[in-house]
Structures are given as C-alpha cells and as structure tokens.
Amino acid sequence: MPKAAVKLAQLQQQVISCTRCANLIAYCRKVAKEKRRMYRDCDYWGKPVPSFGDPRAGLLIVGLAPGAHGANRTGRMFTGDRSGDFLYRGLHEAGFANQQTSRDRDDGLELRDCYITAPLRCAPPLNKPTPEELRNCQPYFERELELLTRVRAVLVLGPG
Secondary structure (H helix, E strand, O other), X not given: OOHHXXXXXXXXXXXXXXXXXXXXXXXXXXXXXXXXXXXXXXXXXXXXXXXXXXXXXXXXXXXXXXXXXXHHHHOOOOOOOHHHHHXXXXXXXXXXXXXXXXXOOOOOOOEOOEEXXXXXXXXXXXXXXXXXXXXXXXXXXXXHHHHOXXXXXXXXXXXX
8 A cells, every 4th residue: 555545544543533623523423313314223423524535536526524414424425415426426427436326434435536525524513614623624634635646636515
C-alpha cells in the first residue's frame, strides 16, 4: 500500500474517534438512537464519518457534511440518501465507481480515480454547521488535501 494511502487510512481512524465537538457527537448519537421510522431496524453509525475513495484520485468530491439519516446511519459519505443515489449512479456511468448504488459502508462499492470527503465529519442539526464546528474539522480536511497529491478537479456539492 502506498505511503499516502496508509496515512489517509490512519487519518480516517482519527476522524472516526474525534470528540472535538461534544454537541455534534451528542446529536449524531441521539439521531442514531431515536432513528427515523423507516430505518428503525437499522444499526446507525452515529459517529464522525470518514472520507472514502481512491487515494490516487484525480477527482475530489466535497460535500458539506454527513446527512443525519444518510451517512450518519451508514458510515459512508453520500450513502443511504437520495443525493447519494444520484451521485453514485452518475459516478458509475462516468467510470468512477464499480456499481451504481451505495447502501452501506460494506456493500462492495469501490471508487476509481475519485475521492469523497466533507469539511465537517458529523451530521449537524438542520444541516447547518457552525463556524466553530467547521474549524474543529478543518485540520482533517487540510491534511487530506495534502495527501491527495494527484487531484486535478474538485466538484463541490451542497445545499443549493
């Protein structure tokens, strides 16, 4: 495994164990415990969501933050919600993904030449992070950008 890939994997473990924003951790756990009725039989991830993809990616996709009942439930960015359905179908059609759906973090999805991240790793209430929350996650995002040395294009997605 290339050195950058190892460092990215280590960084994602740091993300998963982050507790810098006690209010966001509490919110993610609360959502995971209370659940939406349609997901009541699902085990929620309920903690900071790691980035995902090819460490040698030329395309970087940046979302705002995990969705409360999407990535906060599944443990993978843009997975388990309508935005992910659209995104992964398009990535598959363009040759960046080995399948067109993403249901959970263990579904076999692999990205080629594409990496997905977000500047905030916990689902924020009302999908509106505070400046302080974004600052707390900023070192993770900046370190990823340093390690993703082959990125040539960035696609930024978010509320419109």
